[in-house]
Amino acid sequence: MSATLTEPDAAPRTPTTRPPRAPRESAGERPRRKSLPWAPWLLLAPSILLLCVMVLYPTIVMFVNSFTDLQIKNKMLGTSPNFVGFDNYIEVFTESDFPAVLARSLGLMVVLTVLIVVIGMLVALLMTKLSKGWRLAVSIGLMLAWAMPPLSATVVFGWIFDTDYGLVNWALNTITGTQDFRGHSWLIDPMSFMMVLVIIVVWQSVPFAAVTFYAGLGQVPDEVLEASALDGASAWQRFRLIIMPYMRGVLTAVLVLETIWNLRIFTQVYALQQQGGLASETNILPTYLFRQGLGEFGVTAAIGVFMVILLMAISYFNVRSSLKDEAEL
Amino acid sequence: MSISPGIQIAETPGPVTTSTRAATTIGDGGRLGRRAGRAKGRAGRFGLNVFALLVIVCSVFPVYWMVNMSFTPPNQIISRNPSFLPFDFTFKNYVTAWTREAAPGQTDFPHALASSLTVALAVVVVGALIAFLASIAIARFAFRGRVVFIVSVLVVQMVPGEAMMFTIYNMVDDWRLMNTLVGLFIVHLAAVVPFTIWTLRGFVRGVPAELEEAAQIDGCTKAQAFWKVTFPLLAPGLVATGIFAFIQSWNEFLMALLLLKGYNLTLPPWLNSFQSATEATNWGAVMAGSTLITLPVVIFFLFVQRRMVGGLVSGAVKG
Incomplete structure (x- = not known):
């Protein structure tokens, strides 16, 4: 994409560049290739070292540990753990609340992803209809929500939903003219905890979806839309039959990213639990793993391996589409 | 496209599609997008701006509330009636946060x-x-x-x-x-x-x-x-x-x-x-x-x- 964009700019220069280059180097488009075959590897060495030590190595260690009964006492005493086969995996899936946590995580992920994509698309469509000043104001508002550190956002929302002095309880009391909501706890009940969590995450994530969709909408040619409108297509038909096909790539990318991100939420859930939720009823995968604590390293490794496989399976689509982008080079 | 009513932001963009539909049927020759505004009447434009305002308010409110509260004296924060502007402006909270x-x-x-x-x-x-x-x-x-x-x-x-x-x-x-x-x-x-x-x-x-x-x-x-x-x-x-x-x-x-x-x-x-x-x-x-x-x-x-x-x-x- 960007390669083709730079072509017109570079074109006038080529006549002057090409002739002197040819005699010096015969490699054509990539002149340094033959003279320094080790150069790229030298440039890549620090990254390769870092990623091997910090990603590849722990992945292998975690995979191996997941088949052992490694515990903190092995670490303290320096003894080696026993090989236990698939026992950890069987234990995690049959004798723990892991299946419930997994179901909750997936349910939350679906709700969040759908809300974020739908609301993001609606905000993006709204932005295309606004005058310049309004659009700028909306963008700045979205930026603020996007930029807020997740922990700060959760603390603030926790305060807004506070049991005693929260704004929401005050507003509900004022609107209903009663004192029904005095001392109402929003976090103690798992369902309303999840609702508050969804509000926080959607609030923070819509800006990314909206801004990305807005950028994508800019690629839909006006002429096609005008022509279809002249031919009598309704707004919904134009959206479904013209805008959506143009947006397919952007939409897929956002869907995959949001799916992954929404399965990996830790900060918001943990911080909200700290403010008065029941951790055992509201854990999702990352917080569940975190709350297993240090000790049963074999079991936590099995949970970790499962999470890696689940997320890698989903991100397969994203890697593939990124590679398509790369192939255009 | 039903959205749970409990969610603040969700309420804003919901009807946008309805208003755009209205906009294009009234619009001049069905033109879309950025230029549609002029002719489709004040009502459509007003409606869109209301939704824009709602998006802005929902996005900014938590940030505003955080800053507002950070300048409000502690004894007022725990009053039953929240103040929407820090009238008794104070830096005391920042001093506490910085030193404790x-x-x-x-x-x-x-x-x-x-x-x-x-x-x-x-x-x-x-x-x-x-x-x-x-x-x-x-x-x-x-x-x-x-x-x-x-x-x-x-x-x-x-x-x-x-x-x-x-x-x-x-x-x-x-x-x-x-x-x-x-x-x-x-x-x-x-x-x-x-x-x-x-x-x-x-x-x-x-x-x-x-x-x-x-x-x-x-x-x-x-x-x-x-x-x-x-x-x-x-x-x-x-x-x-x-x-x-x-x-x-x-x-x-x-x-x-x-x-x-x-x-x-x-x-x-x-x-x-x-x-x-x-x-x-x-x-x-x-x-x-x-x-x-x-x-x-x-x-x-x-x-x-x-x-x-x-x-x-x-x-x-x-x-």
């Missing part, structure tokens, strides 16, 4: 700030350097293994670090780096580098190699051509990815919570402790601390936002 230790035996704000800045700046500098070299290699050289490396970067980027939290904990412990900023720095560095490589690669590719060659023809050496022509053109990309790395490290909570203790906490675990210890007595101070943490991120974010969208969509991750 997070919890008994834990760090205070200035030390946490120093720790966060140390880790984040080190991640930015080292990360930018490592990723810059790698991005030059994959954008400017054709070599056997190039595609393998690119695929690895994309895959690594997707490996969920939090799944490996205890494995990394043990690793850092084995290296005798537990409860040190160096340990956290290495973890953050590894989290940031794949994304930085991928994004910088886009920037490097955007600078045509012909420019550098032209400079060489005009008498520059290869090194001069790079530093005088290509590097300045890449500077905005380096700044953007650097700021992104800074924000990542600044906000990172899980590993900081797991690896650091007592006086070595960075800002997110500091806020977590401070909030747990103080919320019953002083929400104003918690809001002040929260505002102080938010401020640098918001400022930086406004600089880079435009550049990051493209990078994220072409296969990247925030975590």
